[in-house]
Amino acid sequence: MAIAPYRIGVDLGGTKVEAIALAADGTITTRRRVASPRGDYAATVRTIAGLVDAIDGELGGRGSVGVGIPGTISPATGLVKNANSVHLIDHRLDSDLEAALGRAVRLANDADCFALSEASDGAGKGARSVFGVILGTGVGGGLVWEGALIAGPNAIAGEWGHNPLPWPRDDERPGPTCYCGRAGCIEQFVSGPGFARDHAEVTGQVLDAAAIAAAAAAGDRTARASLDRYVERLARALATVMNIFDPEAIVLGGGMSNVAALYHEVPLRWQGWVFTDHVATRLLPPAHGDSSGVRGAAWLWPAGAEISNAARAAPRAAPASP
Numbered sequence: 001m002a003i004a005p006y007r008i009g010v011d012l013g014g015t016k017v018e019a020i021a022l023a024a025d026g027t028i029t030t031r032r033r034v035a036s037p038r039g040d041y042a043a044t045v046r047t048i049a050g051l052v053d054a055i056d057g058e059l060g061g062r063g064s065v066g067v068g069i070p071g072t073i074s075p076a077t078g079l080v081k082n083a084n085s086v087h088l089i090d091h092r093l094d095s096d097l098e099a100a101l102g103r104a105v106r107l108a109n110d111a112d113c114f115a116l117s118e119a120s121d122g123a124g125k126g127a128r129s130v131f132g133v134i135l136g137t138g139v140g141g142g143l144v145w146e147g148a149l150i151a152g153p154n155a156i157a158g159e160w161g162h163n164p165l166p167w168p169r170d171d172e173r174p175g176p177t178c179y180c181g182r183a184g185c186i187e188q189f190v191s192g193p194g195f196a197r198d199h200a201e202v203t204g205q206v207l208d209a210a211a212i213a214a215a216a217a218a219g220d221r222t223a224r225a226s227l228d229r230y231v232e233r234l235a236r237a238l239a240t241v242m243n244i245f246d247p248e249a250i251v252l253g254g255g256m257s258n259v260a261a262l263y264h265e266v267p268l269r270w271q272g273w274v275f276t277d278h279v280a281t282r283l284l285p286p287a288h289g290d291s292s293g294v295r296g297a298a299w300l301w302p303a304g305a306e307i308s309n310a311a312r313a314a315p316r317a318a319p320a321s322p
């Protein structure tokens with residue numbers, strides 16, 4: 001065993017794979033990006049291993065390795081589940097990476113990595129409890145308690161996007177059909193595409209989420225009304241998490257986190273839904289922006305973790321199709 005001189009974080013995205021090395025003080029000492037191999041599992045493993053090798057070669061050491069993935073390792077089967085990059089599903093990505101790299105590798109959902117990054121040295125630094133929320137193409141979340149991710153037996157802690165929109169009005173029921181097979185999921189209302197769909201349904205205008213938010217900020221009345229509906233729905237959706245987890249800080253990430261009005265307006269609305277007389281929870285923009293995923297992956301290991309010098313092995317064969 002040797003002490004890792006730095007922490008490597010890898011963010012496996014749909015279009016790019018990014019890797020950084022994080023020094024003990026949280027400084028990024030090197031950063032590399034390559035295009036994601038499309039639909040090719042073996043190439044994905046090779047790409048991640050290649051980025052780690054390149055960083056080790058550049059820095060002359062062996063770092064700890066954490067990887068953020070668009071999905072989760074199922075505790076029941078050890079296989080990737082809930083991934084929108086479907087070529088990852090039903091593979092043992094963690095053990096295949098460990099074999100390819102000759103050291104232990106920690107994997108986590110990308111929303112969990114975001115939450116861990118922002119809780120560790122980002123917007124939620126110093127807060128005992130943090131709910132990190134991704135409001136992007138999809139909606140995800142992660143819960144951090146005293147600096148550590150909450151990891152339950154199903155590996156779904158904080159995954160609130162497929163809960164139903166709470167306190168629905170009549171015109172919100174049953175709500176849009178979701179790819180998860182249900183209708184009226186929170187994700188269908190507070191994701192970027194969900195915001196755009198609602199605006200199109202009410203106004204007939206097809207605009208993306210950023211354009212609607214910009215029009216609202218510029219004083220456009222119909223866009224402003226769409227943003228009001230969004231704010232109200234997000235306040236209700238967050239209130240249910242607050243009633244259970246009572247976080248000190250909620251940090252927003254993903255494309256919708258760029259809408260500055262949310263940080264002032266959502267707390268005005270959630271007051272009416274959270275079961276308390278005064279809400280002390282802070283709603284915060286991310287400190288590390290798009291880098292939170294890759295930083296959080298690095299944070300999956302503590303500084304100075306012991307790294308094995310195990311020999312590398314060939315990745316195992318893909319599972320047979322059922």
Ligand SMILES: [Zn+2]
Pocket residue numbers: 161162178179180181182185187
């Ligand atoms: Zn759903």
